[in-house]
Amino acid sequence: MAYTELIKNFNRVRAYMRDFYVxxxxxxxxxxxxxxxxxxxxxxxxxxxxxxxxxxxQTAEGKNVFLSIDSRAVFHNPLFSAWKAKSFTxxxxxxxxxxxxxxxxxxxxxxxxxxxxxxDQTLSGFSLPRTFDVSTVRKKLKEYMxxxxxxxxxxxxxxxYQPSAFQQEAAEELLHFFCEVAPCGVIGxxxxxxxxxxxxxxxxxxxxxxxxxxxxxxxxxxQAMRQKNSVSMKMAQQKKNAPEPFQIVPLKIMLSVQNGRxxxxxxxxxxxRITSYRLDHIESVQIDEPCPHFDALQAKLQxxxxxxxxxSTQGRSDSRMEHVEFVIRYGKEEGHIPKRLxxxxxxxxxxxxxxxxSKFEADVYDASEMIPWIRTFLCRITEIHFSEPQLExxxxxxxxxxxxxxxxxxxxxxxxx
Amino acid sequence: MIFxxxxxxxxxxxxxILKAALDHPLRTEEIYGIIxxxxxxxxxxxxxxxxxxxxxxxxxxxGTTPLCSVPPxxxxxxxxxxxxxxxxxxxxxxxxxxxxxxxxxxPLFLPEDICVFDRYGDGDDYQNERYQKNFRxxxxxxxKKYPLQITMKSRKNTWLKVTVMPEYLxxxxxxxxxxxITSYNPLVSTINLGRIVDxxxxxxxxxxxxxRTPRKKCSVVFELTDQRKALxxxxxxxAHLEKEAEKIDETHYRITxxxxxxxxxxxxxxxxxxxxxxxxxxxxxxxxxxxERLYRQKSCEQ
Numbered sequence: 001m002a003y004t005e006l007i008k009n010f011n012r013v014r015a016y017m018r019d020f021y022v023x024x025x026x027x028x029x030x031x032x033x034x035x036x037x038x039x040x041x042x043x044x045x046x047x048x049x050x051x052x053x054x055x056x057x058q059t060a061e062g063k064n065v066f067l068s069i070d071s072r073a074v075f076h077n078p079l080f081s082a083w084k085a086k087s088f089t090x091x092x093x094x095x096x097x098x099x100x101x102x103x104x105x106x107x108x109x110x111x112x113x114x115x116x117x118x119x120d121q122t123l124s125g126f127s128l129p130r131t132f133d134v135s136t137v138r139k140k141l142k143e144y145m146x147x148x149x150x151x152x153x154x155x156x157x158x159x160x161y162q163p164s165a166f167q168q169e170a171a172e173e174l175l176h177f178f179c180e181v182a183p184c185g186v187i188g189x190x191x192x193x194x195x196x197x198x199x200x201x202x203x204x205x206x207x208x209x210x211x212x213x214x215x216x217x218x219x220x221x222x223q224a225m226r227q228k229n230s231v232s233m234k235m236a237q238q239k240k241n242a243p244e245p246f247q248i249v250p251l252k253i254m255l256s257v258q259n260g261r262x263x264x265x266x267x268x269x270x271x272x273r274i275t276s277y278r279l280d281h282i283e284s285v286q287i288d289e290p291c292p293h294f295d296a297l298q299a300k301l302q303x304x305x306x307x308x309x310x311x312s313t314q315g316r317s318d319s320r321m322e323h324v325e326f327v328i329r330y331g332k333e334e335g336h337i338p339k340r341l342x343x344x345x346x347x348x349x350x351x352x353x354x355x356x357x358s359k360f361e362a363d364v365y366d367a368s369e370m371i372p373w374i375r376t377f378l379c380r381i382t383e384i385h386f387s388e389p390q391l392e393x394x395x396x397x398x399x400x401x402x403x404x405x406x407x408x409x410x411x412x413x414x415x416x417x
Numbered sequence: 418m419i420f421x422x423x424x425x426x427x428x429x430x431x432x433x434i435l436k437a438a439l440d441h442p443l444r445t446e447e448i449y450g451i452i453x454x455x456x457x458x459x460x461x462x463x464x465x466x467x468x469x470x471x472x473x474x475x476x477x478x479x480g481t482t483p484l485c486s487v488p489p490x491x492x493x494x495x496x497x498x499x500x501x502x503x504x505x506x507x508x509x510x511x512x513x514x515x516x517x518x519x520x521x522x523x524p525l526f527l528p529e530d531i532c533v534f535d536r537y538g539d540g541d542d543y544q545n546e547r548y549q550k551n552f553r554x555x556x557x558x559x560x561k562k563y564p565l566q567i568t569m570k571s572r573k574n575t576w577l578k579v580t581v582m583p584e585y586l587x588x589x590x591x592x593x594x595x596x597x598i599t600s601y602n603p604l605v606s607t608i609n610l611g612r613i614v615d616x617x618x619x620x621x622x623x624x625x626x627x628x629r630t631p632r633k634k635c636s637v638v639f640e641l642t643d644q645r646k647a648l649x650x651x652x653x654x655x656a657h658l659e660k661e662a663e664k665i666d667e668t669h670y671r672i673t674x675x676x677x678x679x680x681x682x683x684x685x686x687x688x689x690x691x692x693x694x695x696x697x698x699x700x701x702x703x704x705x706x707x708x709e710r711l712y713r714q715k716s717c718e719q
Contacts, residue, residue: 025662088422148494187499206591257590343539372690379710401693
């Protein structure tokens with residue numbers, strides 16, 4: 001099939017976009033999921049949509065393509081473009097504009113027969129007028145009605161169609177803000193497109209835009225949760241011998257604003273556990289039947305949240321709960337350090353032992369999730385204890401390895417070059 | 418369904434073309450201009466021929482259209498449902514007193530369907546009426562480009578009254594705070610909205626407007642050892658920055674990140690959080706700061 005810049009299936013570009021944006025070190029040969037031609041086509045498409053952010057680097061292994069975006073410097077998420085590249089047929093676009101024009105211009109609601117007549121009339125000025133059969137137009141009208149763009153009113157046995165009466169418009173500033181920060185924000189960017197807004201009201205710091213690529217998955221999960229239904233999921237990289245797709249009950253969406261990852265906390269009946277699934281690992285999701293225990297499962301998760309640092313509900317040990325505590329020391333001019341403990345902790349307690357010493361402690365399902373945060377206090381940790389000895393040893397060994405990496409084995413100030 | 422042609426750049430572009438054609442017969446150059454503005458880099462190759470060859474029967478050869486009205490773009494149910502969810506967000510009060518009436522549209526999601534688990538706990542107080550009033554005044558200043566007189570409390574708890582030209586608002590999802598980015602007054606180029614006590618339109622900026630100081634960019638280069646999924650964790654964590662990743666061998670990568678000079682202290686602790694998986698190579702001043710912290714840590718253990 002000849003190349004076009006539009007695509008039918010979003011999953012075609014989802015993985016490529018992420019690879020170009022997040023990783024960006026792979027050469028053409030390393031993209032092994034699909035053929036080299038497929039890679040060339042997707043690269044060309046992404047370049048067409050996001051050309052100004054596309055960069056290239058020549059290496060011994062070949063040419064590397066990557067997207068380099070400082071999300072603080074761009075006012076609108078550039079990755080939204082991919083969602084605006086859906087393909088369609090010549091008939092679909094013609095019918096879309098003609099239908100909406102006919103309904104908009106009509107003084108009264110129209111029946112299908114009247115619409116058919118007007119379509120023929122509208123297109124009669126072309127040298128080879130396109131014709132649409134009744135079933136196609138009826139199907140299209142039904143689709144538009146389901147999506148709330150038009151409304152139907154039955155009089156006797158005949159259905160009459162008219163445009164939706166909904167006239168309100170959301171403010172540009174509101175849309176600009178929420179399309180960047182709210183889940184499924186790309187929907188807000190569709191609304192913003194209507195006003196052709198190019199104004200720069202907001203910029204965003206620590207802004208992770210990768211999650212955009214998983215909006216369709218997220219949207220289906222939300223719909224399932226609102227209906228208290230289970231879903232069937234297919235993972236992008238399914239484990240060997242794993243049944244596919246498998247069923248879960250989605251309970252809550254967990255969002256990280258420190259790495260942009262999005263998860264669904266879900267009950268997996270096969271393992272009788274509530275566990276997390278990363279949205280970017282989910283290839284497809286379909287809504288299944290209602291789950292009679294939905295409320296009880298959600299209440300159970302709610303009780304678990306105060307003991308979750310991230311999304312893990314099970315540590316490496318056999319213990320149900322793992323304990324961690326550490327003490328930090330700070331100087332007279334470092335009042336922001338105990339404040340950091342207070343504002344950055346997600347669970348657990350902070351005790352101020354004296355004016356210059358504070359202690360943090362928590363009982364969590366998986367203490368290993370806390371380690372990156374604890375390391376941010378390096379240079380002031382005076383005591384640290386994990387209930388899992390292996391974890392504590394690994395923490396201490398990692399620090400020793402850091403000393404070695406930076407040539408501080410002897411710990412002498414003179415060692416610092 | 419989110420991925421739908423209704424929302425596509427092509428439909429939007431064709432709508433703009435038809436809007437213009439209803440006003441006057443379009444010349445090819447004008448159509449080019451609209452495609453360039455609203456569609457993708459290569460869209461010219463597809464949209465114009467489709468219209469000219471009358472595969473899309475929407476535009477006559479003379480640049481007029483058989484349509485009678487500007488093509489409407491009614492809100493879809495999905496869009497209304499998303500907006501209904503947004504209306505439940507406490508931050509919506511920063512923009513309006515009354516949430517939009519979305520008819521029977523059920524929210525796509527409720528606040529309790531979501532948990533942002535690593536947001537800092539001392540975010541701005543969006544329920545505070547004074548905060549809401551200041552926010553709206555500032556947003557109006559940004560929209561209409563007029564100077565503002567701001568009374569605020571500094572970090573050292575002293576009172577400050579300044580006149581600034583508001584450029585835009587910056588929001589950090591991690592800090593859950595808004596900051597005003599200004600020009601005119603180089604001493605206060607950034608103001609935390611949480612510190613603002615009062616804000617009103619200034620009669621005039623007075624004096625000569627100075628341009629906004631551009632952000633000072635720095636770069637840091639580190640070597641990454643891909644153990645314990647460090648490659649993915651690091652690249653996702655720093656995904657919001659301009660960066661370049663280079664593979665050295667099967668387990669080692671060289672990463673270059675661009676960051677704002679003002680955020681250096683934050684960058685140091687973020688890099689430290691990855692432990693021995695990351696070793697900073699340059700600049701030397703950055704390496705020294707990491708060493709200094711590790712040296713002080715070593716002293717803590719003695």
